Amino acid sequence: xxxxxxxxxxxxxxxxxxxxxxxxxxxxxxxxxxxxxxxxxxxxxxxxxxxxxxxxxxxxxxxxxxxxxxxxxxxxxxxxxxxxxxxxxxxxxxxxxxxxxxxxxxxxxxxxxxxxxxxxxxxxxxxxxxxxxxxxxxxxxxxxxxxxxxxxxxxxxxxxxxxxxxxxxxxxxxxxxxxxxxxxxxxxxxxxxxxxxxxxxxxxxxxxxxxxxxxxxxxxxxxxxxxxxxxxxxxxxxxxxxxxxxxxxxxxxxxxxxxxxxxxxxxxxxxxxxxxxxxxxxxxxxxxxxxx
Amino acid sequence: xxxxxxxxxxxxxxxxxxxxxxxxxxxxxxxxxxxxxxxxxxxxxxxxxxxxxxxxxxxxxxxxxxxxxxxxxxxxxxxxxxxxxxxxxxxxxxxxxxxxxxxxxxxxxxxxxxxxxxxxxxxxxxxxxxxxxxxxxxxxxxxxxxxxxxxxxxxxxxxxxxxxxxxxxxxxxxxxxxxxxxxxxxxxxxxxxxxxxxxxxxxxxxxxxxxxxxxxxxxxxxxxxxxxxxxxxxx
Numbered sequence: 001x002x003x004x005x006x007x008x009x010x011x012x013x014x015x016x017x018x019x020x021x022x023x024x025x026x027x028x029x030x031x032x033x034x035x036x037x038x039x040x041x042x043x044x045x046x047x048x049x050x051x052x053x054x055x056x057x058x059x060x061x062x063x064x065x066x067x068x069x070x071x072x073x074x075x076x077x078x079x080x081x082x083x084x085x086x087x088x089x090x091x092x093x094x095x096x097x098x099x100x101x102x103x104x105x106x107x108x109x110x111x112x113x114x115x116x117x118x119x120x121x122x123x124x125x126x127x128x129x130x131x132x133x134x135x136x137x138x139x140x141x142x143x144x145x146x147x148x149x150x151x152x153x154x155x156x157x158x159x160x161x162x163x164x165x166x167x168x169x170x171x172x173x174x175x176x177x178x179x180x181x182x183x184x185x186x187x188x189x190x191x192x193x194x195x196x197x198x199x200x201x202x203x204x205x206x207x208x209x210x211x212x213x214x215x216x217x218x219x220x221x222x223x224x225x226x227x228x229x230x231x232x233x234x235x236x237x238x239x240x241x242x243x244x245x246x247x248x249x250x251x252x253x254x255x256x257x258x259x260x261x262x263x264x265x266x267x268x269x270x271x272x273x274x275x276x277x278x279x280x281x282x283x284x285x286x287x288x289x290x291x292x
Numbered sequence: 293x294x295x296x297x298x299x300x301x302x303x304x305x306x307x308x309x310x311x312x313x314x315x316x317x318x319x320x321x322x323x324x325x326x327x328x329x330x331x332x333x334x335x336x337x338x339x340x341x342x343x344x345x346x347x348x349x350x351x352x353x354x355x356x357x358x359x360x361x362x363x364x365x366x367x368x369x370x371x372x373x374x375x376x377x378x379x380x381x382x383x384x385x386x387x388x389x390x391x392x393x394x395x396x397x398x399x400x401x402x403x404x405x406x407x408x409x410x411x412x413x414x415x416x417x418x419x420x421x422x423x424x425x426x427x428x429x430x431x432x433x434x435x436x437x438x439x440x441x442x443x444x445x446x447x448x449x450x451x452x453x454x455x456x457x458x459x460x461x462x463x464x465x466x467x468x469x470x471x472x473x474x475x476x477x478x479x480x481x482x483x484x485x486x487x488x489x490x491x492x493x494x495x496x497x498x499x500x501x502x503x504x505x506x507x508x509x510x511x512x513x514x515x516x517x518x519x520x521x522x523x524x525x526x527x
Contacts, residue, residue: 164391171381171383172378176391177362178362178378179366179391179392179439180366181394181395
């Protein structure tokens with residue numbers, strides 16, 4: 001029983017990261033109907049910048065704040081430079097651009113910071129939380145920071161005019177233009193937001209998986225599995241899906257010995273396949289009706 | 293003269309849908325654009341909002357607006373109630389109205405305007421917290437007009453406001469359009485298949501046939517001309 005609870009909590013902690021990555025993917029997907037394959041690499045770059053600032057002696061939380069701001073600006077920059085011109089281009093052209101961005105960022109990280117694995121600090125420490133063996137302080141911190149961030153994002157989308165405008169632009173761009181919404185800038189803002197979400201995910205997961213240029217590769221696949229499970233068109237669904245994938249991963253690795261450490265990633269891919277076959281719109285998604 | 297169109301050509305892909313049309317709209321007036329299916333009525337409205345490829349001259353308040361992005365044209369005070377009504381289906385009725393005023397500032401004033409729109413359309417007030425996708429066709433048409441008004445526009449472009457509505461609802465909608473024009477002096481350009489209805493509301497009418505304007509004049513005169521009615525309007 002204790003092992004089960006322990007694994008569920010560990011799953012929730014990892015699931016928090018998958019939920020963030022899934023949400024970042026969905027926010028961009030809703031705006032441009034493409035999957036940002038470079039989402040993980042953008043997050044890795046943000047985490048390297050954080051590592052560098054901390055190495056230069058900047059305090060953790062100041063670094064955190066600075067990286068959030070820089071990721072926001074940087075992601076908007078990427079959208080304006082690379083993806084705005086591709087707005088009306090084919091799916092294939094966009095796909096190539098995402099793969100290009102992926103490799104540029106990945107090898108850029110490796111060039112600047114080399115490929116050796118780096119430790120990344122946590123402000124929460126790695127102690128048993130309240131002396132309990134169930135969850136350690138960093139895992140609790142991951143869940144806590146994620147909860148705060150998700151809460152803020154929810155309030156932004158539900159409670160502000162800018163959030164309403166972004167939702168309108170994503171769901172009905174033509175009508176959005178007809179009420180004067182600058183849809184292109186809403187897309188750019190969506191990128192900025194995704195960049196921030198990804199950066200937080202990267203900084204939270206780095207103390208566990210260690211920092212290297214390929215750090216987010218597996219995480220992105222879990223995040224994608226979460227987004228597909230929840231439904232690519234539903235931000236709330238993506239978050240639920242991300243947590244679910246975290247728990248599934250943790251439980252199967254513990255209780256099905258054949259899965260163990262080696263086949264964990266396979267489980268994520270099986271989730272993607274199973275959902276796509278049985279429930280193509282995910283748990284909370286809507287069918288996307290394409291405009292003719 | 294609020295809006296002036298000269299030599300407007302519009303294109304869908306390689307095919308030309310408007311072959312150089314001219315017309316003008318007076319400040320605060322109601323003008324209707326009539327014609328059969330495929331004559332280019334909707335295209336004309338879409339051209340005014342920068343939604344199709346085009347060439348020619350469009351001046352709003354003397355300023356050329358051709359080549360500007362749709363959202364920038366809207367911000368000048370031209371609201372467009374599009375074909376199909378353009379409802380934001382997944383947000384509430386009230387959020388739809390909020391979106392209409394998204395370019396404006398001043399919360400209190402926006403709240404007052406929403407209240408004013410509920411005055412014109414009491415049924416929207418009853419359904420203010422409902423998802424807009426659950427509204428009936430008539431209610432969505434009212435919502436679309438309300439959303440356009442939230443911009444505080446100087447000109448509203450209405451694309452087939454009677455489309456798909458029951459006769460009683462059509463009467464109600466057109467009565468409210470008449471009241472709106474009298475009370476707020478907002479100019480209107482109405483595209484309609486239902487010519488009798490539109491001619492009754494409008495002061496001036498243009499007749500469009502396969503991308504060209506073939507006739508224009510005071511709405512009352514056109515409505516009274518039996519030859520024109522038979523030849524072009526089919527009633």
